[in-house]
Amino acid sequence: METISEIETFGCTHYRRRCKIIAPCCNQVFGCRHCHNEAKNSNEINLVDRHDIPRHEVKKVICSLCDTEQDVQQYCINCGVCMGEYFCGTCKFFDDDISKQQFHCDECGICRTGGKDNFFHCKRCGCCYSKEIKEGHHCVERAMHHNCPICFEYLFDTLRETSVLPCGHTIHFECVKEMEKHHRYSCPVCSKSICDMSSVWKKLDQVVC
Template sequence: METTAEVVSSNCLLVSEYSESNPTQLSVMELGIRNFGCTHYRRRCKIRAPCCDEVFDCRHCHNEAKNSEEVDVVDRHDVPRHEIKKVICSLCDTEQDVQQYCINCGVCMGKYFCDICKFFDDDTSKNQYHCEECGICRTGGKDNFFHCKRCGCCYSKVMEKGHRCVEGAMHHNCPVCFEYLFDTVREISVLPCAHTIHLDCVKEMEKHHRYSCPVCSKSICDMSSLWKKLDKVVALTPMPETLKNKMVWILCNDCGVKSHVQFHIVAHKCLSCNSYNTRQIQGTPATPGSSRVTEMVI
């Protein structure tokens, strides 16, 4: 039997694209292409979730429904994607074992198919590939990414030379929205401190003038221009006589050095790296000798 499938790996198959430049009538395998699916994927099948025995368009549809506020906390759960055993063809409604082609009508249920992840998708422009070390499918093209064994995830080859390893870097929740980063479908940003966060969460932080990592408090971008402006503000803001000789200890969030500096109501500058991203660790004007910690928010 002839097929247009091209083997990408032992478990992932990719069917060649139909184009107008080759006006061949669509085969039965390509019927309904991109006409079925959900907001997450275009595909011609649904899944039966092994955890609750219910039918959903995809695992994300299941997870959104089963983790909504309407669901009791004790009943919330994610679908175990690798344990999916049954799919339902969107064209003929035939339920069957997980496979790329419908056993009844012969339609291709997903141009990209991974038997390990039980994953189908007609939109092959994402350049999907299965990473054996991650254990899941990713997008962007295998040749464009490298897998860091210490971090336990894939990164763009653009950052391979200057990559800073953080053990399990992706195996935690986003510090802003708390979505699990390892298998998120949203774009991820790696901060200069090597902590990971959703790119759109970083942009949301910037809208609220928050420029420090939510995990370690280090600056997330070059703040030198702001530090120069603060130099002027501090110089133009005289302190009252009672506080002119007040000294405090500060800790720099950027370089980690402690400094003994003159107290100022605007901000405290690190004597080592000139950063104003600092926190006061000893000595306060209101209660001398207090160990209360204050911090400049950036």
């Protein structure tokens, strides 16, 4: 019988959990859908031809403790272990790290992190955003349903932190920082400033004068 310390080591590089999934698209076993996507697309350059797992279609999981294959559920039917402290039957998602404050958004159709009370769902943008930007939020139709304009990763369900620019377009936070390192301060989509540039324009005016 596994000790507590051994149980805690189960999972993958993306999630701490006590089960593996059987990908419905290729019938192969992976730690999670991200493990599948990375393995299947490691040499893929063309984003159109990506082979990503349809998360809602996962039907079977395998318990990491007793290797029992079973329907998606929170507790193993054989050994009874909890396969994930956070469990979503809709997304077929398991995670033991509940400090992420996971929650399922019915309107997004997927699970988010950060605590349900800290977010609002913008119907026009089609995504959850932090309540901190709710008052001054500039809506853009389906703003998160596209690839990051810098790294081209799909933003809607990315694991990386995203930023909503003043113009309403979205981009990975680290991609914004990379732009700033190269002195690029305009939105890659609409070319509007991504920050208050008044001090910069003032200095330029002084130089010109």
